[in-house]
Amino acid sequence: MAQLPGNPGTGELAMLRAICSRAANISNVRVTLGIGDDCALLRPGRSEELAVTTDLSIAERHFRLDWHPPESVGHRTLARGLSDLAAMGAQPVAAFLSLALQPKLARAPGRRTGNGWLDRFLDGFLALAAQHGVALAGGDLAESPLTLADIVLTGVVPRGEALLRSGAEVGDRVCVTGTLGGAAAELAKLAAHPRRFSRLRSAADLAHHPHPHLYPQPRIAQGLALRRRGLATAALDISDGLSTELAHLAVASGVHIEIDASRIPLGHGATLDQALHGGEDYELLFTSPARARLPRAIAGVPITVIGSVANLRRGVAAVTLLHNGARQPLSPRGWEHFR
Numbered sequence: 421m422a423q424l425p426g427n428p429g430t431g432e433l434a435m436l437r438a439i440c441s442r443a444a445n446i447s448n449v450r451v452t453l454g455i456g457d458d459c460a461l462l463r464p465g466r467s468e469e470l471a472v473t474t475d476l477s478i479a480e481r482h483f484r485l486d487w488h489p490p491e492s493v494g495h496r497t498l499a500r501g502l503s504d505l506a507a508m509g510a511q512p513v514a515a516f517l518s519l520a521l522q523p524k525l526a527r528a529p530g531r532r533t534g535n536g537w538l539d540r541f542l543d544g545f546l547a548l549a550a551q552h553g554v555a556l557a558g559g560d561l562a563e564s565p566l567t568l569a570d571i572v573l574t575g576v577v578p579r580g581e582a583l584l585r586s587g588a589e590v591g592d593r594v595c596v597t598g599t600l601g602g603a604a605a606e607l608a609k610l611a612a613h614p615r616r617f618s619r620l621r622s623a624a625d626l627a628h629h630p631h632p633h634l635y636p637q638p639r640i641a642q643g644l645a646l647r648r649r650g651l652a653t654a655a656l657d658i659s660d661g662l663s664t665e666l667a668h669l670a671v672a673s674g675v676h677i678e679i680d681a682s683r684i685p686l687g688h689g690a691t692l693d694q695a696l697h698g699g700e701d702y703e704l705l706f707t708s709p710a711r712a713r714l715p716r717a718i719a720g721v722p723i724t725v726i727g728s729v730a731n732l733r734r735g736v737a738a739v740t741l742l743h744n745g746a747r748q749p750l751s752p753r754g755w756e757h758f759r
Contacts, residue, residue, distance in 0.1 A: 446553070446554065450462055451555045451557050455557060464576045469577055469580075470575070472573070474501070477493065477500065482496075487614040488610075489634070490540035490541040490544065495545065497517070501515070502552060506657060506704060507656045507704055510575030512640065514557040515559075516559050518570040520564035521538065523563060524537075541569075552638075586654065586673050587653040587654035589709070592653055594726055595705075595714065595726065596684075596706075597724075599686060599703075600696075602633070602701065603698060603700040605688065605698070609689075632702075641719040652708055653709060655704055655706035657702055657703070658703045662684070662705065677727055678740045678741075679739065683725065687701070692743075696754075737750070737751075
């Protein structure tokens with residue numbers, strides 16, 4: 421996104437100028453050159469590594485224009501990538517946002533047109549960016565028959581200290597942050613009554629009634645604490661469903677994982693099936709050494725031990741579920757594209 425000359429008005433140039441103006445209030449010391457040139461320049465510390473993640477949000481696949489408030493779409497676009505950084509124990513630095521918009525959504529944002537779709541999308545996106553100190557350092561705009569948002573996020577982590585999926589060890593405890601299944605439960609309500617949620621236009625609406633699907637909260641503080649305090653041997657975020665993420669963890673670490681269904685913390689109105697397979701909770705799944713003293717909560721978010729790590733044995737499923745006194749294989753039944 422270069423800052424381009426010209427007169428205020430409509431079209432791509434006006435949109436770029438307006439987005440640059442709105443994003444200018446959020447900065448990060450590691451971004452030495454942001455919007456305004458052909459590339460952004462990032463400068464991590466000498467002992468830091470860059471963590472980079474990317475995510476697509478596509479209309480009718482990840483959100484619906486007739487269901488999701490634009491603020492929610494903007495919030496969720498950034499939250500998806502922030503959750504990846506949280507799982508690595510990384511500190512967010514900069515975001516690169518590319519938008520493909522239908523012409524009817526592409527009115528240039530500004531003070532006089534604050535109710536347009538793009539304005540409201542930026543409200544949700546930039547509010548979450550400001551919360552986590554994420555500078556919007558670049559991106560792209562295009563006219564398209566299909567609306568989508570592509571986010572690239574960068575973060576920093578001390579060299580050799582990133583939390584990986586492959587670090588789980590025999591004897592570790594399997595833990596999660598927060599509650600699970602709430603996003604799937606809310607999505608079911610949204611599908612049944614989409615107009616009921618149309619007025620949830622900002623994260624301020626979450627003060628007393630969290631909305632884990634519309635406005636998920638990435639666990640940046642929790643990921644940083646797990647890494648800094650040596651509380652995690654492996655971690656990943658729960659975006660595709662607990663059952664799928666457990667399979668990823670078990671395969672990457674070459675271990676067997678057993679989960680106790682009675683210990684899984686259920687979100688408001690969620691069923692066990694939604695907690696296991698629903699996805700989009702954006703909580704953290706991590707393993708912790710048995711010797712580590714786990715707190716009950718980190719930055720106000722509960723920590724729950726739901727299982728354990730053991731040796732992988734021939735003929736035994738990589739992940740098993742203890743439910744109603746019986747052990748059974750837990751197949752990955754969360755989200756998977758093209759399945």
